[in-house]
Amino acid sequence: MIRTLIAHADDNMVLAQRLGEWVSRAPELELDIALANLGLDHLGVARALYQRAAELEGDGKTEDDYAMWRDERQFTNLLLVEQPNGDFAHTIVRQFLFDAYQLQLWEDLAANADDEVLRGVAAKAIKEARYHFRFSSGWMVRLGDGTDESHRRAQDALADLWRFTAEMFEDPATASYREAWDGIVAEVLEDATLEIPDDPYQRSGGRQGFHTEHLGRLLAEMQWLARSHPGAKW
Amino acid sequence: MVTRVEMRPDARSVAASVVDPEIPVLTIGDLGILRDVEVDGDRVTVTITPTYSGCPAMRQIEDDLRKALTDAGYAEVEVRTVLTPAWSTDTITEEGRRKLAGFGIAPPDPEHEVLCPRCRADGPRLVARFGSTACKALMVCSSCGEPFDWFKEL
Numbered sequence: 001m002i003r004t005l006i007a008h009a010d011d012n013m014v015l016a017q018r019l020g021e022w023v024s025r026a027p028e029l030e031l032d033i034a035l036a037n038l039g040l041d042h043l044g045v046a047r048a049l050y051q052r053a054a055e056l057e058g059d060g061k062t063e064d065d066y067a068m069w070r071d072e073r074q075f076t077n078l079l080l081v082e083q084p085n086g087d088f089a090h091t092i093v094r095q096f097l098f099d100a101y102q103l104q105l106w107e108d109l110a111a112n113a114d115d116e117v118l119r120g121v122a123a124k125a126i127k128e129a130r131y132h133f134r135f136s137s138g139w140m141v142r143l144g145d146g147t148d149e150s151h152r153r154a155q156d157a158l159a160d161l162w163r164f165t166a167e168m169f170e171d172p173a174t175a176s177y178r179e180a181w182d183g184i185v186a187e188v189l190e191d192a193t194l195e196i197p198d199d200p201y202q203r204s205g206g207r208q209g210f211h212t213e214h215l216g217r218l219l220a221e222m223q224w225l226a227r228s229h230p231g232a233k234w
Numbered sequence: 235m236v237t238r239v240e241m242r243p244d245a246r247s248v249a250a251s252v253v254d255p256e257i258p259v260l261t262i263g264d265l266g267i268l269r270d271v272e273v274d275g276d277r278v279t280v281t282i283t284p285t286y287s288g289c290p291a292m293r294q295i296e297d298d299l300r301k302a303l304t305d306a307g308y309a310e311v312e313v314r315t316v317l318t319p320a321w322s323t324d325t326i327t328e329e330g331r332r333k334l335a336g337f338g339i340a341p342p343d344p345e346h347e348v349l350c351p352r353c354r355a356d357g358p359r360l361v362a363r364f365g366s367t368a369c370k371a372l373m374v375c376s377s378c379g380e381p382f383d384w385f386k387e388l
Contacts, residue, residue, distance in 0.1 A: 016288075030362035033365070034363060040286070040289075041286055041368070045287045120319075123318065123319070134363065
């Protein structure tokens with residue numbers, strides 16, 4: 001149970017950090033706010049899950065022990081969420097692929113998770129995931145069915161990120177989400193006039209702590225303050 | 235044992251009157267995020283729930299609750315956060331909806347009809363799904379051109 005909580009918490013923590021990197025840099029003020037808001041929701045979910053893991057593990061652990069004091073090999077997030085922001089299309093494609101997965105995940109866990117707190121977090125997160133999905137799928141269509149340039153960038157981002165999608169369904173607990181995920185992704189990509197990449201190459205390892213080169217740098221930035229000034233408070 | 239000392243202001247009213255730091259026109263009572271207030275002698279336990287998982291105002295609300303209840307004469311204040319059942323805009327009170335509209339924020343409407351808080355016209359255009367806070371979206375009135383926040387249905 002603790003491993004499951006931490007894996008989902010890590011997904012949300014790492015994605016929140018990535019989204020936070022857009023603050024003050026997004027293409028429009030509204031998008032700056034939107035991406036920060038998505039990030040805050042993911043951060044809130046991560047905190048709730050880390051807190052639950054800390055409670056179950058005991059030993060006086062806190063959420064910060066997981067977020068700030070573990071190293072790259074101990075993070076078990078999916079490789080997809082640690083991928084760099086790239087251009088706006090990359091960020092939207094990453095968000096869209098992940099939102100479509102979280103729709104299935106939270107719906108399942110809200111009803112079926114063994115842990116009562118996890119069910120509660122999922123019941124809250126599903127409402128947010130639906131809203132995130134409306135945002136990211138709306139942008140998929142605007143980019144894909146937009147200008148030649150936006151279409152090309154969205155298609156390039158799909159080609160870059162597709163290899164990290166199978167990993168979401170590798171765990172037997174999430175394998176059954178694949179069919180629904182395939183369906184909604186195909187539907188939106190069709191509206192967006194984008195092609196599903198036919199490259200069969202897939203990477204995984206995130207859940208075992210084997211990451212792409214990008215996670216280490218993300219953690220270095222994220223954990224720097226807590227480690228340089230242990231116990232620092234606002 | 236749960237008792238109430240009549241000399242002090244009622245803990246529930248004190249807690250319910252703490253304002254939301256991001257939408258100061260609403261109290262946490264209006265917003266429906268105050269779940270429970272329990273008094274045991276000098277000790278008060280307040281239970282609140284966040285609007286959104288990532289609501290950045292929770293710490294501030296916790297701090298404001300401690301101050302308000304301490305000022306009201308309660309020696310020990312504990313604030314708990316719960317996630318279940320998940321908050322919904324349905325728990326915003328009628329009074330809260332009136333205050334929002336009066337403040338220029340379109341309240342969430344059970345019939346999903348968003349009206350311009352200025353001219354009451356319907357059919358505004360969505361400018362951005364995420365507005366000045368996590369719980370609001372940015373709209374513009376198609377009739378009078380007023381840009382306004384809409385408290386999103388959740």
